[in-house]
Amino acid sequence: MIGVSHLRTTLESVVLSSIMKLDRSSMDKLFDLMIMMVKYQLTAATGPREVILIILNHVDAIRDMVSDLNAQKCVTLVQEMVLDFYSCLTFEQIWSARECCLKELESYHVRVSILLRRGLQNEDASFNISPQGYNEKYTEHRNTLRMMKIKDVSPETCCGGSFDTFGDRKTLLGKNIYLPTYGVTGTGRRDSQQFFKDCGAKAELGMLAVQLGTEETNYERPFTLNLLSNVDDENVNNTNKEIDAEGNKAKPGSNAGSNEKPKLNEDYKTKLDNVYADFFEDEQQETLKRSMDLLDLLDEIE
Structure with missing residues (x-):
């Protein structure tokens, strides 16, 4: 496993590939945020299968960001590589990999306000693990499942969670916690054709926004x-109808003052x-x- 220093170098390259440039302080905050969110997700995972579902939630988020067909194929290829690798591992191997990652991140203790607001983190930066609707209960079934491969166990045995491309992951871990829809259940299975239609609609709206000269969806007139x-x-x-400069009232139809320059308001x-x-x-x-x-x-x- 690579060290955190090498991981940071990779993540900084990803961040700096955009048009946004960050100073050292902002980069430190961003890195601490990413580390703490990953640490929370791994800590709150209830079993090896949920660890894979967390990764697939990350892949789904990437898929939602792109509309290009070739990019969609690349994201799907990444998901297939994840499933091909982890499905052949045993429950205990994946759980051991999770424990190694948490040990590497053990020294990081940063308080994140969104976790504090949601009651998922305490003031001492420790996590407050609460039920999220998905509970694999791996510790209770560890002796039975530890030597079995992920692909050989039915999803219903481990609280469900689909590995399909547009399947329902069941778990909230790995989803964008900043979204207002975070925690909303009952989304169900997504349809692939409808998804690509939505991507096309987003691309067309984005092109229209560029042509209009603004990318904001809600435009407010700055002044009237x-x-x-x-x-x-x-x-x-x-x-x-007022009295003219000589003190005489202007007659109706008179051209008085018609040759004068208009007064500056x-x-x-x-x-x-x-x-x-x-x-x-x-x-x-x-x-x-x-x-x-x-x-x-x-x-x-x-």
């Missing part, structure tokens, strides 16, 4: 500028100046917001 309001028209009409000028200044301010704020978005997704790590 009304240059031709009814109130202003009434003010203009009232102004034409100071209110509109102030509005336009503010809008012009907001363009630069919004651009600076947007730049700052983009640099902070990733940290917001990481949540607070204490």
Whole structure:
């Protein structure tokens, strides 16, 4: 098994392959978050079969991120490689691999706010393992199953959980805990054709967002500028009826003042100046917001 230092080098290469660049402090937070989430998932696993289901949940998350057909085939190939390797191992071999990973991560004690909020972690950074609806009870059946291979045991014997490409994994471990739908059960089996249709729809919506110049789904108008309001028209009409500069009232139909230059509306000028200044301010704020978005997704790590 590779060491954590080599693992970090690999993960940093993955992170830096995107357009987002992180400083050392942000990279440390991201790495600690990933380590603690993996440590929690392995700690909460109730049996060897659930360890495989955790990996498949990770693969499913990758599949949901891509819509390209070739990329989908690559993700499916990864899943097949995982199943080909782990299915031939015994229950005890997989459980021993889990224990080796936890021993390697034993020195990491970081408090993650989302785990604290959900009651899954204590203030001392230890985990509060609570039932998640899936319980293999491997410790109770260890003597019976330890020397059996995963592929030779019926899923119903180990609390279910499908190894199929679009199957129901049953366990929440390995799913995105930041999603608002986390913990919602009863999703059932996903249909492959419907999944690819959804991916195509997401790709088309993304292309439309690029063409419109924004990738945000909910666009809010930053300001409203009304240059031709009814109130202003009434003010203009009232102004034409006012006393002229010589103190004489203008006669109806008179062309007095028709050759004069229109007066500059100071209110509109102030509005336009503010809008012009907001363009630069919004651009600076947007730049700052983009640099902070990733940290917001990481949540607070204490």
